[in-house]
Each structure stands twice: as C-alpha cells, then as structure tokens.
Amino acid sequence: AQSVSQHNHHVILSEAASLELGCNYSYGGTVNLFWYVQYPGQHLQLLLKYFSGDPLVKGIKGFEAEFIKSKFSFNLRKPSVQWSDTAEYFCAVRLSSSNTGKLIFGQGTTLQVKP
C-alpha cells in the first residue's frame, strides 16, 4: 500500500536556525506532492505543492521543497525559521493515476521554534 513517512516527529529549533523536514513516499508512479501547515488551534493550510516541472518548489512564508524522484523524497526547507513558524507540518501525496483527489498524509512533524 502507498504510504508517506515523515521522519521527524518533533523538531525544536531556535529562531534563525535552518529547517529541513523529511518526507518520503512509497509509490513508483507519478505523484503530486504537497506540504500543509497547521498552526496551533487552526485548520490545515497549503504551504506549497509540486505537480511537474522544476523540482524545487517555492511556497508561502519563505518555505521551499525539493522533489528528488530517485529518492522518493519531498523535503521541506526554510533557511531561517521564526517563532511564528511553530506549527505542525504535514506532507501529502496524491497518486496522479488515481484521479480520485484522495491525498495520503504523513504522520506530521511538530515544529517548535524557541524565541
């Protein structure tokens, strides 16, 4: 079965530190990839998405992600985090061939940024 794995369950950083959150998926076909963010007490919001083209995708709030097909990975990065980035981050995959709109979500990574 297809799955999405986020390696880091809980990450604690100081402000201005660089961030990289790992995401790997298990599926050999064409995929669409997403990162969602959930701020405390709020709903999930889209950070960025990849469908095709340049594997380096830029999203909102200075986030970017790189799709490495050979590694089945879509890691999220930010060069300098802020306290306001404290949130839970979800990686999600949609199988392009499925045509169902269904997303497979990872377990989530909680990011805590210390001021």
Add this chain to the structure above:
Amino acid sequence: DAGVIQSPRHEVTEMGQEVTLRCKPISGHDYLFWYRQTMMRGLELLIYFNNNVPIDDSGMPEDRFSAKMPNASFSTLKIQPSEPRDSAVYFCASSPNRGRNEQFFGPGTRLTVL
C-alpha cells in the same frame, strides 16, 4: 468564497448521545473529504465523496459512524451512539475535480464526548 464551512466549531456531549457534524464545501468543488485528527493517530481519512457519491468509506471506524451528502453543498457526519474515544477534531475538506487539485480544509469541529 467563504471557504469550507463546518458547524458546530465545538461540541461537547455525553456518551451515548447522537452527534451530527456538518460541512459546506466550496462551491463548485466535486470532492468532499471527512478527516479525524487525534494526538494518538494523527490525521485519518474517514470517507470521501465525488459528486455526492461515497467513493471510499474504508476509514470509517465502525458502524456507529455514517456520512451523507444529499446535495453538492452539504454533507453530514453522524456518530450514534457516541463514545469518549470519538473525541477528536473532525475536519472536512473539498477539492475541485479537475486540474491541479489541492484540498481546502475547513476550520474543524472539536468534539468532546464525556
């Protein structure tokens, strides 16, 4: 557009009571998804609809849970009877049928079953 609308935002009920959660998707979106989020299990897909038809309900935990979508602008998730382990945040999301489809999430309903 107002986005995905869910009601109520908070629900506190007693074990054994019936609970109905409501969702209004974004107009024009053909897919509707119900998720449950808990600390223990994370984000779980319960069921989703396409053009008001349930496509995959394999995530529905048991027969106490049911979902309907009587028309394109309304869906309900019902729990009868409710149990304390049903306490969670329930999210509804919708997405368009064509194009590069992301899901748009509603604000969620925080359910507490005492």
